[in-house]
Amino acid sequence: MNKDSEKVALTKAAKEYLDQGYEVTIYPTKDELPMPLKGQMPDLIAFKDNQYVIVEVKSKLSPSEANQLKVFADIAEKQGWRFDLISIDEDTKPTLDILTQKDMELTWKKISDLKHLGFNNSAFVYVWAMLETLMRSLVAKENIRVHSNTMYSPLLLVKTLYSYGVLEEEDFNKLKHYFSIRNRIVHELNIGEISGNELEDFIVLAKKFINEN
Structure with missing residues (x-):
């Protein structure tokens, strides 16, 4: 993934969440993460009205990255939060591993x-x-x-x-x-x-x- 493109997309996303009244943390440290996210490394977390949004910015995905996204989605669903995946190429043909x-x-x-x-x-x-x-x-x-x-x-x-x-x-x-x-x-x-x-x-x-x- 182009890291420069990722940073641009992440910065843009942070501004949009700020404009919506969220408190935003980019690349949060372990001390800045809420308890259910301890041990995880999301790109961004946004907080408003006692609810978190977990945000990831991705382009092409490796199998390990795909699994990590599922972890974030499951945490968000369990906590009643939101998980937002921001794709640099929003309309893409998926290229994921096929089960042998x-x-x-x-x-x-x-x-x-x-x-x-x-x-x-x-x-x-x-x-x-x-x-x-x-x-x-x-x-x-x-x-x-x-x-x-x-x-x-x-x-x-x-x-x-x-x-x-x-x-x-x-x-x-x-x-x-x-x-x-x-x-x-x-x-x-x-x-x-x-x-x-x-x-x-x-x-x-x-x-x-x-x-x-």
């Missing part, structure tokens, strides 16, 4: 082991993570041009694939349902294990999606 056959085999093995041990929630999250990666790859494969924020919002990914006719309506509705389950597992405390039947139904849908695409 070996990756999928290893993931299915892990899912099977977790399921056998009764850890249905953990198995469910692994299935969703694999599906999400495949959906991002499919957006790239189909040459669907999207705003970069879409690539890190699972629900927007699902809606995009449905709007382009890649997903059938029945599967679209099922994925929205499973996304709500994924959110409960990831973000709620003391949630019980989902049923084996619910997990198995999701696995069937995931395998159908993989085989068709």
Whole structure:
């Protein structure tokens, strides 16, 4: 990424948040970060009305950077904050790694082991993570041009694939349902294990999606 372009975009973003009445910190130190962000290194944080906005400025993404964006998005969702991804090239064809056959085999093995041990929630999250990666790859494969924020919002990914006719309506509705389950597992405390039947139904849908695409 061009660091000069990044600094220009970050400075511009900081001014826009300041104009909206936010307190803005660029490249916050660990002492300037709120507790949920300790150990993270966001490009910018903005604060107003007891709410934070986590801001990242990116262009091309490595797999590790893509994972970091998901971490920020999950923290923001859990805290009721906002995560803003600012892309220097806002309209871009995604170029993310594609899962290899070996990756999928290893993931299915892990899912099977977790399921056998009764850890249905953990198995469910692994299935969703694999599906999400495949959906991002499919957006790239189909040459669907999207705003970069879409690539890190699972629900927007699902809606995009449905709007382009890649997903059938029945599967679209099922994925929205499973996304709500994924959110409960990831973000709620003391949630019980989902049923084996619910997990198995999701696995069937995931395998159908993989085989068709």
